[in-house]
Amino acid sequence: MDRIxxxxxxxxxxxxxxxxxxLTADPEIDLVGEATSGRDALPMIRAAGPDVAVxxxxxxxxxxxxxxxxxxxxxxxxxxxxxxxxxxxxxxxxLLKAGARGYLLKRSAADDLLRAVHAVxxxxxxxxxxxxxxxxxxxxxxxxxxxxxxxEALSPRETxxxxxxxxxxxxxxxxxxxxxxxxxxxxxxxxxxxxxGLRTRAEIIRYxxxxxxxxxxxxxx
Amino acid sequence: MSIRRTGGVPGGEHHxxxxxxxxFVALVFAAAIPxxxxxxxxxxLMAQQQRDLDRxxxxxxxxxxxERVASDLASQVTVLEAEAASATLDxxxxxxxYAEAERLRQAHPLWETVELAGPDGGQVVNLLRSLDDTLGPxxxxxxxxxxxxTGKPVIGGIGPVGTVSGKRLVALRVPVIRDGVLRYVxxxxxxxxxxxxILRDAGAPEGWVGTIVDADGITIARxxxxxxxxxxxxxxxxxxxxxxxxxxxxxxPTLEGANVEVVYRTLKDTGGWSVHFGMPVAALNAPVSRxxxxxxxxxxxxxxxALALVGLVGRDMAQRRAGEQARFTLALRSSEEQGAVAxxxxxxxxxxWDAGRGQVTAxxxxxxxxxxxxxxxxxxxxxxxxxxALGAVLAEDRARLDDAIGxxxxxxxxxxxxxRVADGTGGPRxxxxxxxxxxxxxxxxxxxxxxxxxxxxxxxxAEAERLELLRRLGEAxxxxxxxxxxxxxxxxxxxxTGLSLGLKSLERLVAGSGPEAGRxxxxxxxxxxxxxxxxxxxxxxxxxxxxxxxxxCEALATLLREWSRRHGIRADLEFLGDAxxxxxxxxxxxxxxxxxxxxxxxxxxxxxxxxxxxxHRTDAMRVIVEDxxxxxxxxxxxxxxxxxxxxxxxxxxxxxxxxxALLDGTLTLETSxxxxxxxxxxxxxxxxx
Numbered sequence: 001m002d003r004i005x006x007x008x009x010x011x012x013x014x015x016x017x018x019x020x021x022x023l024t025a026d027p028e029i030d031l032v033g034e035a036t037s038g039r040d041a042l043p044m045i046r047a048a049g050p051d052v053a054v055x056x057x058x059x060x061x062x063x064x065x066x067x068x069x070x071x072x073x074x075x076x077x078x079x080x081x082x083x084x085x086x087x088x089x090x091x092x093x094x095l096l097k098a099g100a101r102g103y104l105l106k107r108s109a110a111d112d113l114l115r116a117v118h119a120v121x122x123x124x125x126x127x128x129x130x131x132x133x134x135x136x137x138x139x140x141x142x143x144x145x146x147x148x149x150x151x152e153a154l155s156p157r158e159t160x161x162x163x164x165x166x167x168x169x170x171x172x173x174x175x176x177x178x179x180x181x182x183x184x185x186x187x188x189x190x191x192x193x194x195x196x197g198l199r200t201r202a203e204i205i206r207y208x209x210x211x212x213x214x215x216x217x218x219x220x221x
Numbered sequence: 222m223s224i225r226r227t228g229g230v231p232g233g234e235h236h237x238x239x240x241x242x243x244x245f246v247a248l249v250f251a252a253a254i255p256x257x258x259x260x261x262x263x264x265x266l267m268a269q270q271q272r273d274l275d276r277x278x279x280x281x282x283x284x285x286x287x288e289r290v291a292s293d294l295a296s297q298v299t300v301l302e303a304e305a306a307s308a309t310l311d312x313x314x315x316x317x318x319y320a321e322a323e324r325l326r327q328a329h330p331l332w333e334t335v336e337l338a339g340p341d342g343g344q345v346v347n348l349l350r351s352l353d354d355t356l357g358p359x360x361x362x363x364x365x366x367x368x369x370x371t372g373k374p375v376i377g378g379i380g381p382v383g384t385v386s387g388k389r390l391v392a393l394r395v396p397v398i399r400d401g402v403l404r405y406v407x408x409x410x411x412x413x414x415x416x417x418x419i420l421r422d423a424g425a426p427e428g429w430v431g432t433i434v435d436a437d438g439i440t441i442a443r444x445x446x447x448x449x450x451x452x453x454x455x456x457x458x459x460x461x462x463x464x465x466x467x468x469x470x471x472x473x474p475t476l477e478g479a480n481v482e483v484v485y486r487t488l489k490d491t492g493g494w495s496v497h498f499g500m501p502v503a504a505l506n507a508p509v510s511r512x513x514x515x516x517x518x519x520x521x522x523x524x525x526x527a528l529a530l531v532g533l534v535g536r537d538m539a540q541r542r543a544g545e546q547a548r549f550t551l552a553l554r555s556s557e558e559q560g561a562v563a564x565x566x567x568x569x570x571x572x573x574w575d576a577g578r579g580q581v582t583a584x585x586x587x588x589x590x591x592x593x594x595x596x597x598x599x600x601x602x603x604x605x606x607x608x609x610a611l612g613a614v615l616a617e618d619r620a621r622l623d624d625a626i627g628x629x630x631x632x633x634x635x636x637x638x639x640x641r642v643a644d645g646t647g648g649p650r651x652x653x654x655x656x657x658x659x660x661x662x663x664x665x666x667x668x669x670x671x672x673x674x675x676x677x678x679x680x681x682x683a684e685a686e687r688l689e690l691l692r693r694l695g696e697a698x699x700x701x702x703x704x705x706x707x708x709x710x711x712x713x714x715x716x717x718t719g720l721s722l723g724l725k726s727l728e729r730l731v732a733g734s735g736p737e738a739g740r741x742x743x744x745x746x747x748x749x750x751x752x753x754x755x756x757x758x759x760x761x762x763x764x765x766x767x768x769x770x771x772x773x774c775e776a777l778a779t780l781l782r783e784w785s786r787r788h789g790i791r792a793d794l795e796f797l798g799d800a801x802x803x804x805x806x807x808x809x810x811x812x813x814x815x816x817x818x819x820x821x822x823x824x825x826x827x828x829x830x831x832x833x834x835x836x837h838r839t840d841a842m843r844v845i846v847e848d849x850x851x852x853x854x855x856x857x858x859x860x861x862x863x864x865x866x867x868x869x870x871x872x873x874x875x876x877x878x879x880x881x882a883l884l885d886g887t888l889t890l891e892t893s894x895x896x897x898x899x900x901x902x903x904x905x906x907x908x909x910x
Contacts, residue, residue, distance in 0.1 A: 012715035018722025025729055058711065058766075085714050087757060088767045089782070090775030106718040107753035110725035110746065168797070168836045168843045170891050170901045186896060200832030201847045201899075202795035214797065 004121045007033040007050035009041035009067070010083065011059045015106065019054065019083075019113065026114055038062025042070055050078055052121050054113075057084040057091065065098055072099030081120045083109060089131050102126035158192035161185055165201065166208030243537050250530040254523040261512070261519035268512035272505055278426040279484045279498045286431060287486040287496045290419050294491055297332075297393055297409060298374045300325070305397045305407045310337075313404070315345065319352050331415035333390055336408045337397070340369060345405065359408065361392045364492070368394045368406050376492045378435030379413060379452050389413060389452045391441060413451060417442040420496075428505075429498045430477050436493025438463065446476055455497075463487065463495050477501055570674035572656065574610075576630055577668035581610040587674040590652050592642040615641040615649045622654070630668055633658050639677060651681035692806075692883045699809055702763040709760040717756060721749040765812075773808040773835070774800070777815060781833060784819055791830040792819075798837035803906050810884055810904060811835065811844055814877050818846040818900055821873035826850025826898060841906055847899040852892040877902070 006029050010016045016034065023029050033048040035041035039061035045053050053071055057064030068080050081102035082095050092103050102120040104112060105128045116126040154162065157178070164174045171189070175182045198204050208214050304325060309318040315337075322335040326348055337346040342365055344356035359365055364377025377392035390410040397405035420431050420442045432450075433442040438460040440450045454460070458473025467487040475481045478501035485497040564571055570587025581604065583591060588603040592613045611619050618640035629636035635657040641649035656672025724746045731738040760766070761783070768776035774796045785792035802808070815833055822828050828850035836843045874888070877900070881888055886904035 012711070012719070014719030015715045015722065018719040018726070021726040022722055025726060085710050085718070085757065086766060086770075088765070088771070088775065088779040090767050090771045090779055094771075106714070107721065107750055107757070109718060110721040110749075113722075168834065168845060168901075170845075170889055170899065172889075172891060186893075199849075200791075200793040200830050201834050201845060202793035202832040205795040205797060205834055209797075 003028055003030045004052060004117060005030050005032045005048070005050040006117060007031075007035075007041075007045050007048050007053045007078075009035040009038070009044070009053065009059065010056040011036050011038075012056070015056070019109065022110070022113055023117070029114075029117065038064070038067050041067060042074075045071055045075060045078060049075060052081055052117050053078050054081045054083050054117070057082055057086060057095070065094055068095055068098040068100050079120045079123075081116055081126065083113075087131060092127070092131060103131065104128050105130060154192050154195060155188075158188045158195070161188035162192045162196075162204060163208060163213045165189060166205045166213060243533055247530050247533045247537070250526045250533070254526050254530075257519040257523050257526075258516075261516035264512040264515045265509065268508040271508050275426065275428075275500070275505060276482075276484065279429050279500065282426050282429065282431070283484050283486045283496050283498045286420055286433075286498075287488045289422070290416060290433065290494065290496065291488040291491055293419055294376055294393065294488075297329070297411070298376070298395060298490075300329070301393055301395045301407060301409050302374060304335075305395045305405075310397050310405065310407075311399060316352060319346055319348070322346065322348055329409075331411055333388065333410040333412045336410065338365065338406050338408065340403050340406070359406075364392050364394055365406060365408075367492070368396050369403065372396050372398065372403060376490070376494070378437050378492070379439050379441050381452075391416065391435075413441055417444075417447060420444060426498070429500050430475070430481075432459075432497040432499070434459065434463070434495055434497065436463075441494065450476070459483070459485075459497060463493070468495075472502060475499055478503065564673065568676065572654065572670075572672040572674050574626060574656070574670040574672060575668060576607065576626075576670075579607050580604055581607060583610075583674070590642070590650075590674045590676055592644050592650070613642055615643050617641070626670060629657065629670060636670060636672065639681075650676070651678045653677045688883055691879070695880070695883065696806070699764065703769065706760040706763040706766065709756050709763070710766060714753065714756050714760070717749055717753045721746060721753065724749055768808060768812055769805075772802050773811055776808075776812055777833065777835065780812070780816065780819075781831075785831075788823055790823070790828060793830065793832040795832075795834045796837075797834065799839070801837070803837065803842060807842060807884065807904055807906055810880050810886070811842060811902075814844060814880060814902055815846060817873045817876050822846075822848045822850065822898075824873075825853070828897065837906075842902075842904045844902040844904075845899060846902075847897065849897040852894045852896050852898050874900075 006023055008016065008019055008023070008031065010019065013036070016036065020031060020034070023031050032050050033044045035044045038059040041053075041055065041059070042062065053075075055064055055067055055071075059067070062070070064082060064084070068082070071078055071080055079101045080099060081104060082100045083104050083106055084091065085106050087105060095103060102116050102125065104116045104126065108128055108130070112128070119126040157180075160178060161174060164177065169177070171182050171185045174185045178185070193199065193204065196207060198207055205214070304322065307318065307321060309315075309321055318337065322337075326332045326335055334347055334349045336344055336348070336359060338344045338359045342358045342362065344359050346352065347354075347356050350356060361377045361380035364375045367375045367377075374393070374395040377394060379389050379391050382389055391413060392408045392410055394406050394408040396403050397407050416433055420433055421444060431442075431444040432440060432455065434440050434455050438455045440453055440455055443450050456473055456475055458471055459475075462469065462471040462473075462483070462485060468485060470482065470484050472480060472482045475483070477499065480502045481499040482502050482505055483497050483499035485495050488494040488496065560571075563569075564584070564586070568586065570590045571584045572587045572591075573582040575581065582602050583593070583604075584602055591610065593603060593605055593609065611623055614622055622638050622640045625636050625638045628634070635655070637653070637655045639651060639653045642652050644650045653675045654672050655675070656670050658669060659671055724742055728739065728742045728746070731742055761779075765776050765779060767779055777796075778794055781792040781794050784790075819831065822831050826848045828848035830849050832845075832847045834843075834845040834847075836845075874890070878888055880886075881902065881904065884904050886902060889901040889903075890898070891901065892898035
């Protein structure tokens with residue numbers, strides 16, 4: 001089996017040195033290039049044509065996201081493994097969309113870097129275990145909103161209240177609009193939420209968005 | 222206050238003493254009026270009584286005179302009757318009779334003569350002549366005939382001037398009857414002055430004129446002008462009266478006057494003689510007339526006094542009113558002066574907003590503050606139309622000010638508005654108008670507001686500076702935190718990463734040196750990992766890099782996820798509207814506000830679920846943070862020290878409010894015990910140019 005050709009881009013010398021030591025210790029890995037900035041990294045990767053490019057997200061010059069896009073666009077044979085300090089799942093999605101095949105937190109690097117490089121080189125996708133859960137999270141809520149479909153039918157007042165709640169009005173504002181008391185609004189809201197199994201305002205908003213109730217709002221904005 | 226007192230009291234006393242004098246005079250006048258009227262009335266009554274007394278005295282005199290004359294005549298008649306029965310006439314012995322008669326005449330000085338006549342009227346004896354003389358027929362034939370006819374004594378009227386006596390005499394005749402046959406008629410001729418003396422002696426009341434007339438109305442005696450009237454027939458009124466009734470009153474013309482009141486009595490057994498007492502009506506009524514004059518005079522005087530009294534009281538009232546008005550004016554001026562001094566000292570302008578007249582009147586200071594164009598006279602009031610007054614206000618604030626004034630006029634509440642005035646020299650200036658409708662005796666003239674205008678430019682500037690300072694402080698803090706967070710991530714964090722990588726290499730190198738070294742390396746690795754996590758957490762707490770790198774939505778999502786995981790409270794985020802980035806200060810503010818709200822929820826709410834909704838509208842961000850916790854009594858919490866179960870006042874709210882103040886944002890809180898709490902935050906987003 002061929003040794004895995006790996007290129008390394010990190011602006012931090014200590015980290016770079018640590019990774020280099022770790023990678024060179026693996027007999028199956030060939031370190032074919034190093035860069036300390038985003039701008040230097042692209043020509044280096046283009047020239048070396050590695051199997052796996054380990055890229056730090058936050059680098060001066062060209063940041064990790066752009067670099068990933070350029071590398072996946074220009075070097076189809078190179079798979080990108082993102083190495084980052086950012087634990088926010090929010091960073092993951094854009095990078096995965098941009099073509100990254102792996103996402104590894106720096107603090108896990110000591111233990112998991114070699115495994116990640118091997119996994120990506122083998123054609124798989126590697127996500128750091130501590131963020132793997134986050135990346136899948138958003139789909140769950142949407143599922144709940146859909147599940148509420150089968151609930152009991154709402155009265156017109158409850159529907160109206162729910163719609164206004166989703167549009168961001170306070171109970172007092174709703175009470176004024178519907179010409180009822182604040183207590184009544186609270187009651188409508190509680191009853192409607194119970195019928196549909198919605199527990200929070202965010203869920204109500206998602207339910208409303210799924211119904212198209214907020215289209216008018218979207219037009220307005 | 223003291224100024225007004227020392228100035229006001231002496232003048233008031235002066236007015237008072239003058240007023241008292243006038244009041245005294247008025248009282249005297251008021252008392253004099255009834256006294257005058259009463260005394261006039263009493264005088265009239267007394268005069269009338271006097272007149273009645275006079276009349277009654279006249280009647281009494283008339284009666285007395287009548288009785289005296291009658292009795293006198295009766296006694297004469299009695300004497301005569303005795304003589305008629307004399308023996309001298311039995312035979313008759315005329316000489317003896319003559320002597321006897323002569324004796325009688327001597328005894329009665331009023332007897333002018335005694336005459337004896339035969340039944341045919343021929344005189345037989347007359348004492349005025351000697352017995353031998355031949356005598357003619359008797360005079361006064363009427364009385365003689367009456368005696369012959371009746372056979373009873375008769376008192377005749379006054380006769381004509383006698384042929385023998387040469388005087389007007391009154392005849393008393395008695396029949397001389399012997400054996401039932403009339404032999405003679407014995408007569409006595411009385412001089413009328415006898416009757417006159419009786420009349421005079423009877424004492425006619427003062428001023429009254431007494432008259433005695435015979436049955437034919439011929440005057441026999443009179444207390445005045447007797448010489449001319451004796452034997453003359455009396456006036457027609459008298460004659461008519463004695464024919465009409467034996468006694469009574471009448472009025473008619475007499476010697477003494479054209480209109481004389483007369484009382485009269487007819488004498489008994491005197492052949493129709495009557496006594497009359499008369500007085501001119503004018504004289505009789507003189508006291509009454511005088512008293513009437515007095516009464517009239519008194520009345521006129523009373524009316525005069527009353528008019529004077531009315532005048533006095535009227536003048537008094539007018540003066541009092543004038544004095545009071547002067548005092549009021551003084552007090553008003555003093556109070557106005559005090560107000561003006563206070564307003565000047567506070568550098569305030571005063572304003573009178575008269576919507577009814579469409580005019581605004583302002584003191585010089587107010588006019589200057591309000592930036593009115595045109596002449597602003599020093600120390601004088603300036604007036605301008607409503608449009609002019611509003612026109613000086615900056616266009617952005619004009620509607621708000623007009624609205625506030627309109628509301629105050631409609632509801633009568635106070636108006637307190639801060640607005641900008643376009644200043645000719647510099648930029649717009651902040652001015653505050655505080656005022657209200659005047660409250661005079663409950664009913665206020667519609668459309669009027671009195672206000673005070675103050676210059677709040679320095680305060681506004683200070684406020685703006687303070688806000689700017691706060692904003693910059695916040696910004697500096699954010700920047701500093703951001704720098705430290707970046708430092709932690711990019712430097713320290715990387716170094717720790719390098720450390721753990723190095724430890725990993727070390728682990729392989731010491732693999733053969735026994736388990737002791739391996740454990741040590743692993744322990745160091747654990748330590749390095751922990752440091753890495755701590756650094757990461759500290760950096761995120763300081764400022765999440767996601768907020769700068771990925772935007773508000775992602776940063777919030779991470780925040781909520783982390784928070785939820787850390788505290789075991791379900792957290793839910795929904796982001797609505799435009800996905801475009803908003804200015805960094807707004808993003809930071811929203812992020813921090815949510816952070817603080819979550820801290821609050823953790824501290825107070827005892828919630829199971831928190832829901833955050835962020836809506837990005839065209840010109841504003843609305844953030845709603847809602848929990849299903851125990852909530853609290855919002856009204857209770859609004860008061861300081863109103864802490865109490867359930868839930869405590871949210872201290873984090875003040876931090877949120879401070880942040881919002883920098884961005885002109887607003888916070889609305891909706892909560893009630895048991896239902897949970899919802900924060901509604903609105904932040905205006907400046908449109909990207």
